[in-house]
Amino acid sequence: EPEVTQTPSHQVTQMGQEVILRCVPISNHLYFYWYRQILGQKVEFLVSFYNNEISEKSEIFDDQFSVERPDGSNFTLKIRSTKLEDSAMYFCASSGVAYGNTIYFGEGSWLTVV
Amino acid sequence: RKEVEQDPGPFNVPEGATVAFNCTYSNSASQSFFWYRQDCRKEPKLLMSVYSSGNEDGRFTAQLNRASQYISLLIRDSKLSDSATYLCVVTSDSWGKLQFGAGTQVVVTP
Numbered sequence: 001e002p003e004v005t006q007t008p009s010h011q012v013t014q015m016g017q018e019v020i021l022r023c024v025p026i027s028n029h030l031y032f033y034w035y036r037q038i039l040g041q042k043v044e045f046l047v048s049f050y051n052n053e054i055s056e057k058s059e060i061f062d063d064q065f066s067v068e069r070p071d072g073s074n075f076t077l078k079i080r081s082t083k084l085e086d087s088a089m090y091f092c093a094s095s096g097v098a099y100g101n102t103i104y105f106g107e108g109s110w111l112t113v114v
Numbered sequence: 115r116k117e118v119e120q121d122p123g124p125f126n127v128p129e130g131a132t133v134a135f136n137c138t139y140s141n142s143a144s145q146s147f148f149w150y151r152q153d154c155r156k157e158p159k160l161l162m163s164v165y166s167s168g169n170e171d172g173r174f175t176a177q178l179n180r181a182s183q184y185i186s187l188l189i190r191d192s193k194l195s196d197s198a199t200y201l202c203v204v205t206s207d208s209w210g211k212l213q214f215g216a217g218t219q220v221v222v223t224p
Contacts (some may be wrong), residue, residue, distance in 0.1 A: 042213070042217065043158060045212060089155070102160055
């Protein structure tokens with residue numbers, strides 16, 4: 001079964017450092033997303049991306065965050081200057097060619113900011 | 115008011131028993147409804163979509179009540195492997211912007 005893959009699975013970073021989380025969506029998917037889940041809390045939408053641009057973003061997705069699809073296969077989330085409160089599991093997700101297709105999640109990247 | 119509310123549980127269920135729980139949503143314009151399953155520190159996985167007429171997938175039955183703005187999930191003949199957190203998920207005007215509830219924990223015991 002095709003899957004969304006994410007790297008790294010776990011990253012520890014110092015406050016103020018830049019972090020890039022990488023994702024390889026399912027190959028024929030066109031819609032890409034990042035979600036996050038702070039430990040013990042609900043999964044929260046960050047951003048959706050389609051046709052090489054952001055479709056929608058949440059209030060959480062401020063100027064510290066950016067996304068990119070640099071090479072047609074990877075989809076990255078960059079956090080420019082990490083804060084303690086950025087510690088969370090970050091899930092990449094993708095969905096198919098038609099609007100409304102099922103959204104599949106990657107296994108997540110656990111970010112710890114110290 | 116939270117957009118999607120769930121009873122956090124845990125629901126402790128003997129193996130073979132039936133368990134049911136609900137979720138309420140606040141946005142009457144919500145269009146699509148799902149149950150996802152999440153195991154500890156894992157990604158959410160789609161369990162089933164929820165349709166207006168109600169739908170069943172094996173031991174799982176989902177219902178939608180638009181008038182009262184709630185959806186339900188019923189698990190029959192519970193298995194140990196059903197132990198997980200069940201996430202109620204709703205979309206409104208934007209397909210990819212899934213709104214998650216905090217989850218209902220189910221623990222199936224031998």
